[in-house]
Amino acid sequence: MAKATETVLEIDLNALVHNYRYLRSRIRPETKFMAVVKAYGYGSDAQEIAMCLQKAQVDYFAVAYVNEGIALRKAGITIPILVLHPQKVHFKTLIEHNLEPSIYSHAILEQFIRTAQELGKLAYPIHLKFNTGLNRLGFTYADLPKIYTATEAQHAIKVKAILSHLAATEDRNETEFTQLQLNRFEAICNKAETLFGYKLIKHVLNTSGIINYPNAQLDMVRSGIGLYGYGNDATIDADLIPVVTLKTIIAQKHTIPAGESVGYNRKYVSKKPTVTATLPLGHADGIGRQYGQGNTFVRINGQLAPIVGNVCMDMIMVDVTEIECEEGDEVIIFGKKLPATEFSGTADTISYELLTGISQRIPRVIYKN
Template sequence: MICVERPTYVEIDLNALRHNFALAAERAGGAGRILAVVKADAYGHGATQVARALRRQGVHWFGTALLEEARELREAGLNDPILVLGGVFPGQEESFAALNLTPCIFDLEAARRLNAAGGASGRSISCHLKIDTGMGRVGFLPEDLPEVLKQLRELEHLHFKGVLSHLALADDPSSSHNEEQMARFHAVLDTLHEYDLHPRHVHIDNSAALYSDLMPECTLVRPGVTLYGGYPSGHFAHLDLQPVMHWRTVVAAIKTLPAGRGVSYGHRFVTERPTRIATLPVGYADGYNRRLTGCGEVLIGGRRAPVVGTVCMDWTMVDVTDLPEVGVGALVTLLGCDGDDCIRAEEWAERIGTINYEVFCQVSKRVPRVYKE
C-alpha cells in the first residue's frame, strides 16, 4: 500500500530504473563508464533518490545542468564527481571550489574567474573542456582550439581532466551529420595530443549515441532519457526500456449529464448521449498538459477512458460511460502502466506535439513522488 497525503502522486519504480541502467551499462562496457545525467531533477523523477539508487548500482559520475542542482546532491550526501554541464556563471566560482564540482569550460573569461577562485582557495579545480563540433550551442570551436589552449595552459589552478562535445542529430542514426561531428571530435583529440594534453575522460555519446555505437572509444557515456524509460526517438523503440514514472490519481466525483450538456471551460465538449463524467483532482498546474484536452486518455482498471472538456488548472474530466463499474475513489493512471496497457510519455508527446523529455519534466513539484522498490 502506497500512502500519500494527496491522492495525486507520481510513483517512481526504482526496479525499472535499475533495469534500464543495466542495459546502458552493458552497452557501455561497465557501470564505471556511465555518467548518469540527473539534471532537471532527474527529468522530473527526483535527482536525490535517483542518484542514490544509481550509486548503489556502481555509478560514480553524475551530470547536472546547474550549480544549484549539484549543490542539492552534495547536501544529500553524494560525494561522487559531479559534472556541471551548464558551466560557471559570475559569482559561482567559490561554490564550485568549495563543493568540489567539475564544471564544463566553454569560455575563457569563465576559466579565468574559476582559476582565480582556485588560487584563492588553495586548490586546483578539475574541469572538462567543452567543444562545439556541430551543435551550435556552447563550446569552443575546433578551429579556435590552438589559441584557446595556449591561454588555458597559463591557468595554473585549473586541471583539465576531460573533454566533451554534444551530438545534435544522434536521435537519427542515419544522419551523416553524426559522422561529421565524430570526425571533428577525433581531430580535436589529435590537437590536444599535439599540445601534450591527454584528458582522462573523453565523452560525446548521449543516450541515442550509446545505442548506436557512434564512438565506442569514449571513456564515459552520458545516458539520460533512456535511464528513465524514454526512447531518444522512434528509431530506438525496439529497446527493452521500462517506464520509471507512473502518474496516478483517483476519481474524485462522478455525475451523469444528459445529452446536449457542455463540459468544462468553453464547452469544447458537449455530450451526445447521457454521459457519466468522472472528475479527477489533477490539472495543468500539476503538469497534466492542457493540450491533452479532447485527445488524452487515462487508464482505469487497465481500460482506457477519454479526456473530455478543457483540462483545468486543478481538475480533469474523463468519460466513463462505457466503464460502469468505475466509482468514486477508483485508481486512475495518467501516465505509465496499469494492467496490460501502458500510456508512455512518447504517446503523450505525439498527441500534444512535443517530446517525451518535456513530458517528464513538466510534472509539477506539487505532485509528490513516491519511490517503489
C-alpha cells in the first residue's frame, strides 16, 4: 500500500474476503451468512464492502435504517437486505426498494401490513424480532398468538424469518445467560413454526456467537465486526485481518522548552525539552478527546508516540522526542500494525465505537485484487 500523503482511511478488500472466508469456515456449508454493513460498513465504505461481499457470495446483508439499504440497492446490490430498525415513515420506500423489515412490535406490524396492502403487495417478506434478554427491541413469546392472528388475516405480507439478538456471546462469564437466551429463542421458534405451519429462517448468532456457540447457528448467522477484522477475542483476532487502516502524516514538528504547554487548556506542560509532531486529524474525524493527555499512542516509523495535551477538532500533537522522523512522514493511527482494539482500549471504549466514528470527511482509499 502507498505511503500516506494526507489523512486517509485505507480499506483492504482482500482482508475483508479473508475474514469472510474464515468466518464462513466456522459454520456448516448449508448455513446462510448475513453480512452486517450498517453505519457506512462499520465506518469504512458500505457500498464497496457490500459489492465485494456480494461477489464473494454472501447470502444476505443487514443495515440499521432504510436509507442505508436504498444506498446499497443504488450501488447494485441485488441479494436480500434486512433493515434492522425500520421506521414507519420509511415503509413505503422500503418496499419500493425491495428491502426486508425487522418487525418488532404490534404497532409496527400493523402499520407495515397497511402499507403493503396500499401498495398491492402479496406475501411481502418480513422478519419477526423477539426480545430474549437484551431488552432493547422485540416481541415476547406471549405475543405469538396475536402476531399469528394479525398475519393470517391478510395476504399482503408473509413471515419469512425470525430473529433475536444475544447480549454477551463474547463474555465467557455470561455463558449461563447466553444459554438462557438461546433456550428462550428455541421455544419461540418452535411455537412460531407450529403456529404458522411452515419452516422459518431462524437467525440469532453474531460474530462472537459464531465462534463460541456453533451449535446455535440454526439457519443463518449474522456477522458485523468480525468481517472488519475483530473477533472480540485475542485468539480469534489472530486469524482475522483488520480491513481498515487510518493513516495521516506529520504536518509540523516543534521543539518545546521545559515548562511550555501544548494545546488547549494547557493540559500538557513539558518537564524537559520535548519534540512534538502535529498531525492533521482530531475529534471532528472521530479521534475523541478521551484519547489525549498521554492515554493513547500512534505509530511513527515503527515506534509508539503518545498523544500529548487535548485532542483538538482538526489536530493532535504527539511526543516524538525519541523518534527519528520528519515532516511529511507517515503516521499509523490504527490498523494492521496497531489494532483498533488496542487503540480504543486505551480510552476504555471498544473497536466498534472507534471504527464507526471515523468521519466521512476523511478520504477512503480502496485496495482490492
